[in-house]
Amino acid sequence: MNSQKKGLGAWGIILLVMLYTGVLIIAPILALIFGAFSEGLAPAIKTLGSSIFLDALWLSLKIALLVVAVQTLLGTIVAWIIVRHDFRGKAFLKSLVDVPFAMSPVVVGYMLLLLFGRNGFLAPIIEPLGIKVAFATPGIFLATLFVSLPFMIKEMIPVIENLDRKQEYAAETLGASSWTIFWRVIFPQLRTALIYGMTLTFARALGEFGAVLVIGGGIQGRTETTTMYIFRSLDERHFVEAYSAAILLGSFSVMIVLIADSIKRREEKHQSQEEAVERL
Amino acid sequence: MKSYRSFLFIFITLIFCLTACSSGETSQSEDEVKLILGAYTTPREAYGEIIPLFQEYWLDKTGQRVIFEESYLGSGAQSRAVVEGFEADIVALSLEADVNRIQNAGLITHDWKAGEDKGIITTSIVTFAVREGNPKNIRDWTDLAQPGLEILTPNPNTSGGAMWNILAVYGAAQRGQIEGVPADSPEAAEEFLKQVLSNVSVMDKAARDSILNFEKGIGDLAITYENEILVGKSSGQTYERIIPTSTILIENPIAIIDASVDKHGTRDLAEAFLDFLYTDQAQEIYAQHGLRVVNAQVAADYEEDYPPVEDLFTVDYFGGWDQIMGEIFGEDGVYNRAILQVQRGE
Secondary structure, X not given: OOOOOOOHHHHHHHHHHHHHHHHHHHHHHXXXXXXXXOOOHHXXXXXXXXXXXXXXXXXXXXXXXXXXXXXXXXXXXXXXXXXXXXXXXXXXXXXXXXXXXXOOHHHHHHHHHHHHOOOOOOHHHHHHHOOOOOOOHHHHHHHXXXXXXXXXXXXXXXXXXXXXXXXXXXXXXXXXOHHHHHHHHHHHHHXXXXXXXXXXXXXXXXXXXXXXXXXXXXXXXXXXXXXXXXXXXXXXOOHHHHHHHXXXXXXXXXXXXXXXXXXXXXXXXXXXXXXXXXXO | OHHHHHHHHHHHHHXXXXXXXXHOOOOOOOOEEEEEEEEEOOOHHHHHHHXXXXXXHHHHHHOOEEEEEEEEEOHHHHHHHHHOOOOOOEEEOOOHHHHHHHHHOOOOOOOOOOOOOOOEEEEEEEEEEEOOOOOOOOOOHHHHHOOOOOEEOOOOOOOOOHHHHHHHHHHHHXXXXXXXXXXXXXXXHHHHHHHHHHOEEEOOOOHHHHHHHHHOOOOOEEEEEHHHHHHHHHOOOOOEEEOOOEEEEEEEEEEEOHHHHHHXXXXXXXXXXXXXXXXXXXXXXXXXXXXXXXXXXXXXXXHHHOOOOXXXXXXXXXXXXXXXXXXXXXXXXXXXHHHHHHHHOO
């Protein structure tokens, strides 16, 4: 079969697919960009330099990076345990991991309030210790941690399942310590999935709105994240502020996705080169 | 591999920076004090102008810099946030019932309505926003019952402020101010409320959402507060304000949260800020942002922007908020009965 010659039908479908994804993703982004610069460059730049916005952006980035760090470490461990160990309640744990996908973020925020609010179940413990969770950064961190939990684990499980255990045994036979086995044999195979999981977690954490609004209260300069800033600006008819903030937030996510993609592509290229060498 | 290492390196460095930076919490120094304001969304622009004036005033008076932490949520949401542990020193809310909730939680222990203005800082009235030129020729409440009209009003179950709209219709009807509705007949008033509700096409979760949707071209009319219309118009919107013959006076309370100010040691500061909000200077700023004010001098100065209402009534007409929350917005209250019947198509 000649793959060069495509029928009209095939071209039609390709065109349709291009239109569908193109219009769905690019059109709103373009609208956003036009909106942001509708009054010229100056108001957009002024917004991005305002201290309330910078505080919000700083908080969002701080939370997102911390969440990624925790999820990378703990997510990998959870995935590892789920794949490599058999224990009572494993099936339950596996479905538990999916819960944050299914739950509305607003509900997540309220659940945390029920735990950490002034009348919350944990209030008698945390109050004497002087720890503030609700309406403070720790609450926002916990909420974000909750909603972004599945990404890393879901990304790692299939990869760990597909690991070739023969390589591990071989390394062990050759006298490698378990530390060496992890870093030299297992880790290189997890790398791509790890980067992908980190990317998704980061994007999700940066974009979270409902849960962090409920638990954080949207206090300007303290618990207001970038998404809350955008929402509030729209409410106040400060459209340029909202659009410019949205563009900046969006470009962070896009940048991260692009970096992850390029790393992934490089890895794949590297791999296929190795395979080619092996075949020779 | 190399790129991965550098990625990891950058990432770890960032984490270190972040933890290092965030550990240096700003400590309160002698010449710096902090005040936390929890407010509903409407007057945010006004506070944006008043706060710098107060900061200047306080600096002149005491030499201290006041750092403000502000949060603007829906009135009900803000009130619940304070009850759940948001330690605002002062709350400025849309309706008294939301302050009462905080008081009932034991966080306000003084009589916040003891002052001359009974704890009310600004007022407004329930009005209609209609399209430019008033194409549907809407003059008064009667016109809202005409078949086929599309009305926007927020949902009283989610928007504390939306209750004002329902109270305005129901009250005007009971007071015999609506053509064809006999006075002092709860049945007839409820029937009229039903007619209006059956014309409601969109029920948003908050007053601001409602007017923003109206701006997007949805509906013929929005029942909304006067200040929403005035703020919208000042940002270039072309809709018009219609003041009905009879409407309710919206009273926005403000209160100091005893539990918070005692904990933060900010009572004097909070009281000074509260007093400042009643000065001509501050009240004028409210007036410039669409709100009717309690300061008589300033109210007189802005008379032209705020025409008087022929038959203006307050929540006292219904016997106060406790009555209202039971009889009108309770589970078997007037509102729920009416909306259920409308939804069932009766």
